[in-house]
Amino acid sequence: MSYYSDTPSVDDELESLGWYHFDLSRHAAEALLLSNGKDGSYLLRNSHEGPGSFALSVRAKDSVKHFHVTRKSSGYAFGFNEFASLQDFVSHFANQPLLGSETGTLIVLKCPYPWRVEEPSIYESVRVHTAMQTGRTESDLVANAPSFGTKEGYLVKLGAVVKNWKQRWFTLNRNELKYFKDKMFDEPIRTLDLTACSAVQFDYSKDRVNCFCLVFPERTFYLCAKSGVEADEWIKIIRWKLSHIRKER
Template identity: 75%
Template sequence: MAQRRELLERELVALGWYHGNLTRHAAEALLLSNGKDGSYLLRKSNEREDLYSLSVRGKDSVKHFHVEHTGTSFKFGFNEFSSLKELVMHFANQPLIGSETGTLIVLKHPYPWQVEEPSIYESVRVHTAMQTGRTESDLVPNAPSLGTKEGYLIKQGKIVKSWKTRWFTLHRYELKYFKDQTATEPIRALDLTECSAVQFDYSQERVNCFCLVFPLRTYYLCAKTGIEADEWIKILRWKLSQIRKQLEEHNATLSS
């Protein structure tokens, strides 16, 4: 029995989006602060040993659904799957859940438990400890950043050089911009694997500007504050360094 349990745990970890003993509260904090509409993860349920919870983020809330392990299969709603692989394939091809409230939730983005973070941190000058009486179990784990960022930036037009406010989202190696935060379809998606440089720009009359250099066009963007512009530049440069690193590793594999 213990051996079967250990084997199951290994299979779950291999999913990549299984978060083990993550609590309901911590899962909500994680998905609301760093996930997006359609982000989901699997975790242990504290109700029974054979139950797991699928936590899924909607636009502004997180829903939780039971996944039951029967010993030979996994039950999810009216569906039953013989293996985790079959369960994952179902999520990939039928990514829709109907909740009791009538809300339809789409499973789009598995939220990985292991991420490589960009090192965008302030150094600590002074740290003063105060005794609060709380213990480690009272604290909610910090959510990993996943190297994602979103926010409003002012963008210069390609032909007419006017400036318009657009909503930007950075996920993996793709920078998308939308008419506003409520728009569902992006105006354009920029592939960062084609970007050669990200740098501060002082050629514009505006302040807090930076640019992204692509083969056919340079995009000029401005943030509201210098700190925000610096954050965008740091995370975008980190993305480019990751792309170069992967390319170098790929070339080294080919030549070896």
């Protein structure tokens, strides 16, 4: 997977790096590190900002931070540091593995995450919301990324008593699925505790497309997304959460 067509030596250098994940997306990197990595796991990947731009993704407990790495004619620029070669860049991690986060704590680059691993299909479907913060100080170079597994959007919900369908704004954070009358409302109509949910799956019993259901002891909730892809994303991310809930029991 050559990234620089005119600099084969750089290609060889990057491709020989066991933790360079080529075109792995930001979202997939977060899913990969949070699902299979551990605190301090890190990897290098291409950045969407174009040739010569990379991102170092690091797991810090229950979130993933992203740092800009730029390939220049003189070597690699990482924060305020520049390295003449990739070997110097790697040695920096081995000898000075601490990075300050926005909370004042330290992130330790403990172990590279190898790219030669089997990646579950969930990484291609799950979308998470992240925000990158940039600036002129080292703390400004740290990403503010919410925990993997957050999602929000409009879904159409079947009423419990009056069997009509109404659009609601849903947010998923940690083990709570909340729905609101609309996006601008602060107070949810209801909060669903996913620790009590036994299953989530596509549903074909209703005369609607892109429908799925969440099964709780007292009730089954029927929801419809605007597309099959969107419904699949909701199902996969909730299943991911349910699997982690069961592991913790």
